[in-house]
Amino acid sequence: MTSLRLVRRIKARPQVVFDAVTTAEGIAQWWGPDAGPVLVAEADPRVGGRYRVRFRMLDTTEHESSGEFLEIVRPERIVMSWRWKGGVEDPGESRVEITLKPVPEGTELTFVHLQLLDEETRRSHEEGWTGSLNKLEAIFAAVTAA
Amino acid sequence: MALVDPTRRAILAQLERRDGASISELAKPFTIRLPAVMKHLDVLAGAGLVTRSKSGRTVTVRLRPQPMREAMEWLRRYERFWSSSLDRLTAYAESKELEARRKGR
Numbered sequence: 001m002t003s004l005r006l007v008r009r010i011k012a013r014p015q016v017v018f019d020a021v022t023t024a025e026g027i028a029q030w031w032g033p034d035a036g037p038v039l040v041a042e043a044d045p046r047v048g049g050r051y052r053v054r055f056r057m058l059d060t061t062e063h064e065s066s067g068e069f070l071e072i073v074r075p076e077r078i079v080m081s082w083r084w085k086g087g088v089e090d091p092g093e094s095r096v097e098i099t100l101k102p103v104p105e106g107t108e109l110t111f112v113h114l115q116l117l118d119e120e121t122r123r124s125h126e127e128g129w130t131g132s133l134n135k136l137e138a139i140f141a142a143v144t145a146a
Numbered sequence: 147m148a149l150v151d152p153t154r155r156a157i158l159a160q161l162e163r164r165d166g167a168s169i170s171e172l173a174k175p176f177t178i179r180l181p182a183v184m185k186h187l188d189v190l191a192g193a194g195l196v197t198r199s200k201s202g203r204t205v206t207v208r209l210r211p212q213p214m215r216e217a218m219e220w221l222r223r224y225e226r227f228w229s230s231s232l233d234r235l236t237a238y239a240e241s242k243e244l245e246a247r248r249k250g251r
Contacts, residue, residue, distance in 0.1 A: 016246065029235075106243070113224050
């Protein structure tokens with residue numbers, strides 16, 4: 001299982017950050033990999049509530065991800081499931097966990113995106129045992145330096 | 147979580163340089179004990195990144211490059227997505243905080 005972990009220190013109180021993460025109004029302001037616009041932002045931030053975000057990238061491609069809020073503890077923690085519509089970007093289901101910790105300057109945000117492997121993915125991995133891996137260390141260096 | 151730990155990444159990097167290694171060979175560069183290395187290997191095998199095969203008393207560990215490659219691709223893709231998103235989230239939350247303060251809340 002692969003996971004990505006990122007930490008940010010934000011000069012804003014946890015409840016301000018929490019609202020920016022969980023409201024449609026907030027999501028529309030920051031979601032996406034580049035400066036392209038958010039086209040649709042919907043969020044129902046309670047356990048079992050759903051969210052949906054559609055955005056356009058600067059290369060004009062449109063992408064949509066959605067999921068369910070699995071944990072909501074205001075203003076400390078948000079856990080949500082994640083799936084791309086169509087699944088071209090990544091066919092599997094994954095999970096996003098955001099933890100907000102108050103610090104003197106505001107909030108420390110810890111972000112984790114976890115890949116969840118289903119049986120099908122596992123099997124195709126078993127069958128994919130081919131060739132040799134090049135430049136693994138270079139890749140690690142690139143990823144860990146980021 | 148398999149790739150988060152630096153020891154596990156170092157083990158994978160070692161395996162990339164050769165075709166299979168025994169557990170004691172893998173443990174050599176580290177100051178940790180064999181059982182700890184075994185535990186790391188359990189995690190890596192559980193993630194489908196390495197295989198272990200036993201011949202006599204020697205266990206040979208090998209890298210499985212395909213899942214490794216997919217894992218790295220997955221990480222890179224989301225790293226790009228979220229770094230950029232969280233930078234904008236930071237700027238947005240900080241502007242909301244200033245706004246709230248100006249309004250005296």
